[in-house]
Amino acid sequence: MSLLCVCAWAETVTDVITYDGIGHTGGYADWSGVTFSSDAVYAGQTYGTNVDYIQMRSNNNNSGIVTTASGGTLKSVTITFNAKTTDRSVTVYASNTAYGTAADLYNDEKKGTELGTIGAADESQTLTISGNYTFVGIRSTNGAIYIDEIQVVWEADDAPAAVAAPVIYFEPLHPYQGEETTCTITCETEGASILYALNDGEYQEYTEPFTLTETTTVKAKAQLENATSDEVTKTVTFDPTVANIAELTQLANNTYFKMTGEAVVVYVNGRYLYIKDDTGYTLVYNSTVDGIAAGNTVSNLKGKVSIYNGLFEVANATYEFEATEVAVDPIEMTIPAITADNMNQYVVIKGVALSDVDGRNITLNAADGNQLPGYSQYFCDFPEDLEPTYDVTGFVAVFNQTVQLYPVSFEPSDNLTAVESVNAGKAVKSVRYCNVAGQQAANAFEGVNIVVTTYSDGTQSVSKVVK
Numbered sequence: 001m002s003l004l005c006v007c008a009w010a011e012t013v014t015d016v017i018t019y020d021g022i023g024h025t026g027g028y029a030d031w032s033g034v035t036f037s038s039d040a041v042y043a044g045q046t047y048g049t050n051v052d053y054i055q056m057r058s059n060n061n062n063s064g065i066v067t068t069a070s071g072g073t074l075k076s077v078t079i080t081f082n083a084k085t086t087d088r089s090v091t092v093y094a095s096n097t098a099y100g101t102a103a104d105l106y107n108d109e110k111k112g113t114e115l116g117t118i119g120a121a122d123e124s125q126t127l128t129i130s131g132n133y134t135f136v137g138i139r140s141t142n143g144a145i146y147i148d149e150i151q152v153v154w155e156a157d158d159a160p161a162a163v164a165a166p167v168i169y170f171e172p173l174h175p176y177q178g179e180e181t182t183c184t185i186t187c188e189t190e191g192a193s194i195l196y197a198l199n200d201g202e203y204q205e206y207t208e209p210f211t212l213t214e215t216t217t218v219k220a221k222a223q224l225e226n227a228t229s230d231e232v233t234k235t236v237t238f239d240p241t242v243a244n245i246a247e248l249t250q251l252a253n254n255t256y257f258k259m260t261g262e263a264v265v266v267y268v269n270g271r272y273l274y275i276k277d278d279t280g281y282t283l284v285y286n287s288t289v290d291g292i293a294a295g296n297t298v299s300n301l302k303g304k305v306s307i308y309n310g311l312f313e314v315a316n317a318t319y320e321f322e323a324t325e326v327a328v329d330p331i332e333m334t335i336p337a338i339t340a341d342n343m344n345q346y347v348v349i350k351g352v353a354l355s356d357v358d359g360r361n362i363t364l365n366a367a368d369g370n371q372l373p374g375y376s377q378y379f380c381d382f383p384e385d386l387e388p389t390y391d392v393t394g395f396v397a398v399f400n401q402t403v404q405l406y407p408v409s410f411e412p413s414d415n416l417t418a419v420e421s422v423n424a425g426k427a428v429k430s431v432r433y434c435n436v437a438g439q440q441a442a443n444a445f446e447g448v449n450i451v452v453t454t455y456s457d458g459t460q461s462v463s464k465v466v467k
Contacts, residue, residue, distance in 0.1 A: 284319075
């Protein structure tokens with residue numbers, strides 16, 4: 001008995017890619033619409049001035065070669081390096097989603113599956129492909145490479161049709177707790193059906209947009225005949241709603257939020273806005289609303305928490321405001337009482353001596369020797385006369401764990417002349433000198449001294465002398 005075996009072999013087609021075949025003769029630039037023997041359409045980003053080889057860099061130029069239309073099922077890639085390339089390699093990627101430009105090879109969501117690398121050698125090197133891939137991408141692994149020829153082999157028969165991966169949209173992108181968002185899924189491949197799943201649920205057919213009311217992960221894929229796209233995943237997070245500033249300041253860094261309560265504007269300087277309510281203070285950074293002023297009432301505040309070098313801020317803020325005239329007075333505090341817990345509070349520190357002026361930096365010195373660094377964040381001019389003591393108004397700040405003050409005004413303390421007249425004729429019990437380092441002595445130190453005079457009736461006066 002004899003057996004007759006009839007085998008059907010799928011046709012293979014080889015694209016031979018060369019500098020001349022690409023036809024690009026300028027500097028590093030994008031090109032597209034190039035074809036060879038197969039149905040594949042190639043695009044890329046290469047160099048072509050005064051050379052006779054294919055020259056590609058890595059991420060300096062996002063160089064590479066990709067297919068924007070398929071030539072079938074990818075079977076192999078062969079690289080013949082130019083002699084100028086000695087110690088570098090190319091990386092080969094593949095996908096079942098069409099590439100757009102060579103820049104896709106530098107995007108983690110678009111580059112597809114890394115199949116392997118082909119290192120430079122004297123002879124041609126071939127990477128054989130397993131699996132069903134219909135698009136190919138080739139780029140330098142690192143640095144500039146020079147290639148004489150690239151051969152891409154396709155299996156043309158029965159190649160599955162390419163299906164673009166779906167795109168998932170949420171509107172709004174940052175919904176808040178108690179609200180809803182609408183999920184829409186699209187696919188560029190005409191006639192493809194879309195399947196989606198929520199969290200770890202089963203896939204179901206997508207027919208129309210749907211609403212979500214809680215944090216959800218949506219997975220989707222598209223199908224057309226015997227081809228399936230890559231699966232895509234996107235998560236929508238429902239951001240917290242807070243009632244007041246105290247609740248706001250408890251949120252983690254980079255958290256989007258909405259605040260339902262109102263707040264009063266304390267201070268405005270360019271893109272910096274301080275607000276307060278009955279529970280606390282906060283800084284709104286990069287505020288760009290025109291016409292807002294101190295005393296106005298802010299409502300419907302939305303934004304993102306940003307912890308910048310330890311300082312709590314609200315970034316990406318949107319809000320509404322009413323042109324009210326609510327007076328906000330600073331909180332009177334002493335230097336020892338100010339800690340990081342007072343961050344962004346509007347305070348006044350009375351009767352302090354000023355020293356160590358250096359550019360936008362200054363030191364505030366209390367009569368008891370305590371000190372607080374100051375920084376002119378809002379370009380508040382420092383007094384030229386450092387002899388008097390001052391009442392300094394500003395905002396408590398934190399920079400890399402250092403508590404400091406952002407001053408907004410300096411007013412000479414009015415207690416000096418008043419104290420002198422009140423204390424005239426009183427018996428002096430003791431005199432104590434404090435220097436800017438916080439040391440105390442019965443005699444004056446060299447340099448700036450804060451003089452604390454104690455009278456027989458228990459009252460005190462504070463002055464400043466320079467020895």
